[in-house]
Amino acid sequence: MEHATRDAAVLLGQARRVVVFTGAGMSAESGVPTFRDALTGLWRRFDAQALATPEAFHDDPALVWGWYEWRRSAVRRARPNAGHRAVAAIEARIPDSVLITQNVDDLHERAGSAAPVHLHGSLFAPRCAACARPAPAPDGVAEEPADGRRVPPPRCGHCAGLVRPGVVWFGEALPQEALAAAVEAASACDLLITVGTSGLVYPAAEIPHLAARRGAAVIQVNPDETPLDRVADVNLRGPAAQALPALVEAAWGGTDLRAG
Numbered sequence: 001m002e003h004a005t006r007d008a009a010v011l012l013g014q015a016r017r018v019v020v021f022t023g024a025g026m027s028a029e030s031g032v033p034t035f036r037d038a039l040t041g042l043w044r045r046f047d048a049q050a051l052a053t054p055e056a057f058h059d060d061p062a063l064v065w066g067w068y069e070w071r072r073s074a075v076r077r078a079r080p081n082a083g084h085r086a087v088a089a090i091e092a093r094i095p096d097s098v099l100i101t102q103n104v105d106d107l108h109e110r111a112g113s114a115a116p117v118h119l120h121g122s123l124f125a126p127r128c129a130a131c132a133r134p135a136p137a138p139d140g141v142a143e144e145p146a147d148g149r150r151v152p153p154p155r156c157g158h159c160a161g162l163v164r165p166g167v168v169w170f171g172e173a174l175p176q177e178a179l180a181a182a183v184e185a186a187s188a189c190d191l192l193i194t195v196g197t198s199g200l201v202y203p204a205a206e207i208p209h210l211a212a213r214r215g216a217a218v219i220q221v222n223p224d225e226t227p228l229d230r231v232a233d234v235n236l237r238g239p240a241a242q243a244l245p246a247l248v249e250a251a252w253g254g255t256d257l258r259a260g
């Protein structure tokens with residue numbers, strides 16, 4: 001076994017309060033493109049960062065809604081990977097664990113994580129852009145909108161305002177409750193495991209720093225270097241779907257997370 005995995009397993013074996021903090025790399029091996037991957041198909045001429053803004057929705061709601069419907073359909077077709085299952089296994093083993101994710105997919109939930117804190121919202125929780133009431137997510141999403149990439153958003157059942165994706169766009173504040181829960185968990189944990197995040201997008205990226213300042217050990221899972229390398233006590237340089245099951249196996253043994 002690699003040194004780093006053994007060191008990380010010792011930290012995990014001793015931990016009583018764990019925070020797992022995940023980003024797009026967590027879902028990469030499930031086939032969900034990371035935000036910074038080039039867009040494909042009908043969307044290849046577009047820039048994800050330019051579509052994920054309140055201004056873009058204001059200027060062209062059907063274009064932005066269509067893009068999120070396309071992303072939602074991609075997530076529906078994807079399946080949780082062994083990394084998601086390893087996170088659920090950590091939560092099952094250490095009841096005082098909190099899962100904080102920047103991902104807007106539902107793969108953690110589908111792998112068995114009961115209540116991830118969604119710092120950047122969810123593809124499955126649309127709301128009215130005018131009155132903020134939750135709106136149902138349409139089902140039966142087509143792979144690509146039949147008549148091009150534009151899909152007009154539904155109207156709110158209460159005020160007839162436009163329904164928008166329930167995600168946090170660039171320039172918007174994080175949901176207060178989620179941010180408060182994340183800050184509280186990061187302040188109180190004794191181990192934080194950061195997985196598949198570039199650590200570049202604030203304020204979310206502050207979470208591992210906060211845990212470290214409060215004395216928690218930090219394990220990072222990422223195949224590449226990130227600004228969080230300096231914060232981490234142990235860097236597991238590998239993809240989440242391999243490194244996390246290996247960590248769980250090294251800490252407690254006997255857990256087969258490959259199937260299912």
Ligand code: APR
Binds near residue numbers: 120
């Ligand atoms: N396993 C683990 N990490 C991986 C894997 C993998 N298989 N594949 C890629 N990575 C790492 C990359 O090396 C990178 O550091 O995942 C990270 C993905 O970084 P970003 O695309 O910046 O994703 P994230 O950190 O989640 O972005 C934060 O910014 O795009 C917005 O709102 C969006 O929530 C997102 C936020």
